[in-house]
Amino acid sequence: xxxxxxxxxxxxEPLLSVRDLHVHFNARGEGLFPKxxxxxxxxxxxxxxxxxxxxxIVGESGCGKSTLARALLNLIPATSGHVVWLGKDMHDAKPSxxxxxxxxxQMVFQDPLASLNPRMNVMQIIGxxxxxxxxxxxxxxxxxxxxxxxxxxxxMENQLYRYxxxxxxxxxxxxxxxxxxxxxxxxxxxxxxxxxxxxxxQAQIINLLKDLQQQMQMALIFIAHDLAVVKHVSQRILVMxxxxxxxxxxxxxxxxxPKHPYTRALLSAVPLADPRLERxxxxxxxxxxxxxxxxxxxxxxFRTRCPHAFDRCASEIPPLIAVNEKSEAACWLY
Amino acid sequence: MTKLIDVxxxxxxxxxxxxxxxxxxxxSFALxxxxxxxIVGESGSGKSQSxxxxxxxxxxxxxxxxxxLFNGEDLLSMPAAKLNKIRGNRVAMIFQDPxxxxxxxxxxxxxxxxxxxxxxxxxRKSALSLAxxxxxxxxxxxxARRIRMYxxxxxxxxxxxxxxxMALLCQPDLLIADEPTTALDVTVQAQTMQLLRDLQRDFGTxxxxxxxxxxxxxxxxxxxxxLYGGRIMEQGSADAIFYRPTxxxxxxxxxxxxxxxHEGERLVAIPGVPPNMARLPAGCPxxxxxxxxxxxxxxxxxxxxxxxxxxxxxxxCHRAVxxxxxxxxxxxxx
Numbered sequence: 001x002x003x004x005x006x007x008x009x010x011x012x013e014p015l016l017s018v019r020d021l022h023v024h025f026n027a028r029g030e031g032l033f034p035k036x037x038x039x040x041x042x043x044x045x046x047x048x049x050x051x052x053x054x055x056x057i058v059g060e061s062g063c064g065k066s067t068l069a070r071a072l073l074n075l076i077p078a079t080s081g082h083v084v085w086l087g088k089d090m091h092d093a094k095p096s097x098x099x100x101x102x103x104x105x106q107m108v109f110q111d112p113l114a115s116l117n118p119r120m121n122v123m124q125i126i127g128x129x130x131x132x133x134x135x136x137x138x139x140x141x142x143x144x145x146x147x148x149x150x151x152x153x154x155x156m157e158n159q160l161y162r163y164x165x166x167x168x169x170x171x172x173x174x175x176x177x178x179x180x181x182x183x184x185x186x187x188x189x190x191x192x193x194x195x196x197x198x199x200x201x202q203a204q205i206i207n208l209l210k211d212l213q214q215q216m217q218m219a220l221i222f223i224a225h226d227l228a229v230v231k232h233v234s235q236r237i238l239v240m241x242x243x244x245x246x247x248x249x250x251x252x253x254x255x256x257x258p259k260h261p262y263t264r265a266l267l268s269a270v271p272l273a274d275p276r277l278e279r280x281x282x283x284x285x286x287x288x289x290x291x292x293x294x295x296x297x298x299x300x301x302f303r304t305r306c307p308h309a310f311d312r313c314a315s316e317i318p319p320l321i322a323v324n325e326k327s328e329a330a331c332w333l334y
Numbered sequence: 335m336t337k338l339i340d341v342x343x344x345x346x347x348x349x350x351x352x353x354x355x356x357x358x359x360x361x362s363f364a365l366x367x368x369x370x371x372x373i374v375g376e377s378g379s380g381k382s383q384s385x386x387x388x389x390x391x392x393x394x395x396x397x398x399x400x401x402x403l404f405n406g407e408d409l410l411s412m413p414a415a416k417l418n419k420i421r422g423n424r425v426a427m428i429f430q431d432p433x434x435x436x437x438x439x440x441x442x443x444x445x446x447x448x449x450x451x452x453x454x455x456x457x458r459k460s461a462l463s464l465a466x467x468x469x470x471x472x473x474x475x476x477x478a479r480r481i482r483m484y485x486x487x488x489x490x491x492x493x494x495x496x497x498x499x500m501a502l503l504c505q506p507d508l509l510i511a512d513e514p515t516t517a518l519d520v521t522v523q524a525q526t527m528q529l530l531r532d533l534q535r536d537f538g539t540x541x542x543x544x545x546x547x548x549x550x551x552x553x554x555x556x557x558x559x560x561l562y563g564g565r566i567m568e569q570g571s572a573d574a575i576f577y578r579p580t581x582x583x584x585x586x587x588x589x590x591x592x593x594x595x596h597e598g599e600r601l602v603a604i605p606g607v608p609p610n611m612a613r614l615p616a617g618c619p620x621x622x623x624x625x626x627x628x629x630x631x632x633x634x635x636x637x638x639x640x641x642x643x644x645x646x647x648x649x650x651c652h653r654a655v656x657x658x659x660x661x662x663x664x665x666x667x668x
Contacts, residue, residue: 225520275572286521
């Protein structure tokens, strides 16, 4: 599909390919006889993910990053488009076929405590994927595997029969990661895995995810609103705004030479933990507020806040095109 | 000259079923007009409770001791009627979550004019025009119409700006901002921080900024205090804290933040979990997690004293500055 992908992943088959994916929700209009309105949460996304790589997805609230992640696993059904998993198009796939995919794709959620069943103990929580996907394993085998994976994520064996409320946020996130790891999946989708945690705990979890990825050679989709966190874990980064991809680039290229005006604004807004740099910094302030996703601007969705907008931006939607071999942007400037 | 706010040995205690919990212990700081003071810490460090105590907003089971002199008058021992004349008027507060701190049943107009009628004795009509003016100052577009709307009709960023506008109505001498941007997206956060900076320049308001985000502190604060387990770990100018940190906790905290501007491979992860306030060690609260810990740390509390290397910096640590700095490279866990 594009040059960015080929050069880092020579000749490999993509693990996951997404083509023109749309996820739309029906929303109720205003008034006594409301007109039906459509909220396009994900609007024509294309991407490829290769074995062992980390793709970061960034964007502000409401940009569709979580919806995209859920649609990849069919947790939210896609309205149109194709999700191709290991060469197999999952369009119209039967539930049993999705079941097969989910053996290889697991998810880690944002709120560590809310994503664990409070009435199950750690053993039951972490062992559940095994009971679902590998019912042939005996109780002892499950327990043995649970213990192994607990050691991997830094949990103690004596915590096996404790319940989620007995753990801190960081430990709950470790349980969530252990649950995702136990099937040894090819891909883990992490939806804001560290944003609910304290700074020092955040660092523990980020280091853990990086280590595990290296040891187990799995691919990672890492969703976050924090550009600094994403930079730390990802190889390629996808920037979304109002359901559309603004830029897709190699990490170094994205941070050193952002192409899309939105990416530039996003990067300049990140506060730096350095007083002199921070005081001297020129922040490129975005004008106005995020438009309503129910009535996004015509043409380029970012044009209402873009400092470079011109006539063409209002009339035509810019396609995602390769700016150089390391980055693609959806912008009429290129 | 009397300081604008002079806090001396502030302690906050809570009576809980598990016994008395001391959330804040021996906090002292002073602030002059137009200055910005940053309080940094993780959850449970006592940063919010110390401010709640100053504003007389502690929960029913909480009590405060010490002194908090505002223009020479002690806020802690003041009768409620007198305190009511100061808070919202001379001292205002911005809270973390704008949705839960605005009244959902009242229009923005009612909530804003109430403040002015109460403190300034304005008529409803003149209060309204001043309120609209203030909303325009925080860049709410179409303020005259928008002011009749309810909080839920605004976006998160706008709600936060409404809160700031409300806090500024009476042009306070001191603004306490408790995690003012934590719930916001980065671009909105940058707008909000810029707004605070402008307001400070225009009105000479002193700001106490509470946050866990070191980046936010770096851009705005003159003086910074680092709290852990309800106690001051290190306190000094922003430059000293960011460029010449000497306390193990400050070093850990700075190393744990993922940064945009440097290509660090691993983050410094402070081991362990945030402290349980009901069971703090007798000595230094950080001793359980400190990579520099010595025998006496768990039992003997280090005093908050001027640092050997810089008398303008206060630090509470048994380890000599030279020791910490020499070993920082090797001891800090990654």
